[in-house]
Amino acid sequence: MNEYEKHCVEVLAENAFWRFAASMPNTMWKYTKKIMMFLTKYDIVNYISLGIRGCNQFQLNDEYFKGLEGTGTYIEKFMQRLPQFENLLLENEDFKKFIKYMEKWETIPKYVLKEKKTIEINGKSKDLYQIIANKDFPSLTYDNVACLIKKGTSGGYVESEKNLDQNGKCWIDNFSSIIDSAYVTEDSIINTSTIQGNSLIKGTSLIKNSNICDNSIIDNSIFEETTIKNNAYITKSRIFRSTILNDVEIYNDSYIYASKIIGSIWVDHSSIIYSELKGNIKIKNKLIQK
Incomplete structure (x- = not known):
């Protein structure tokens, strides 16, 4: 995974673990949700619904991130474990589309x-x-x-x-x-x-x-x-x-x-x-x- 792809993963992590849907552009949230839902299939993250419109978020799966307790924020832990699942992301079509979206969005x-x-x-x-x-x-x-x-x-x-x-x-x-x-x-x-x-x-x-x-x-x-x-x-x-x-x-x-x-x-x-x-x-x- 190259540096720009890692940058995009970090954006995804911030969106999923710290932000809520209404605090980011609609397309950015659409890709964030799709990619994180894909990772739930591999028990990397868990999806949670806060019961408020526009406030759905994700959490790390404790078992997958075992050993990183107390070592930083969700975002930092997610990036630390990235080498273990980066190939899953690189093969995911929504992640490929998200990279192209970010390249265009960041040039504006x-x-x-x-x-x-x-x-x-x-x-x-x-x-x-x-x-x-x-x-x-x-x-x-x-x-x-x-x-x-x-x-x-x-x-x-x-x-x-x-x-x-x-x-x-x-x-x-x-x-x-x-x-x-x-x-x-x-x-x-x-x-x-x-x-x-x-x-x-x-x-x-x-x-x-x-x-x-x-x-x-x-x-x-x-x-x-x-x-x-x-x-x-x-x-x-x-x-x-x-x-x-x-x-x-x-x-x-x-x-x-x-x-x-x-x-x-x-x-x-x-x-x-x-x-x-x-x-x-x-x-x-x-x-x-x-």
Whole structure:
């Protein structure tokens, strides 16, 4: 099985084990269901009906995946065992059709640019393009719930396609803007926020009511009502109602709430609540609460 075929298997696995029918294009669900039903014949997966229209899903067959308990998500386990049943898929006509469908579907741009519009950002006027969904595609809500962006849906504002990846599930709502050289990619969702400067938002980052500036890098993190400026690096953390300024690094499931963190501060696996910290501090495995 080549790399693109494996990529398509991973899409099938996400659709079957995490999404529901209404959160993906109809044709994508049609092939997902057919291929997974084929695998039920070999006791690789089980079909379950949740009793709600559009919410049918699949589960791994525990016996087939025995030995992988506690080793990851359904999707990760499915991919680990793929070498044992990949030939079944390669010989399946629906899987062959799904590959062709995906090749065509992925060549269609996710969004197109509408005419320019003058938008006020931080007190300054800027001419930006509004994005419009160019096809139905699976995405996420700010709450990390599977959803479908329908073709024709209006999104937020960008200076060019260099601001928002055409691949992945990333999306910005129509109250958000990405400007300058900022870039949003992978599965990140931007809600009522501005991303600017040379900022990079990647992974499954969920940003709401926030302002991300300068050279900030945000990876797999959740922000709400937060301002980030000047060379921040934040990964796998949650930050709410806070201000992060000047060479701050935050790692590993850290939690920041209603705090101000300023200047060369390094935070690892810690919680900072109702606090103000300044300058040249390393914090690891701690709770700081005012």
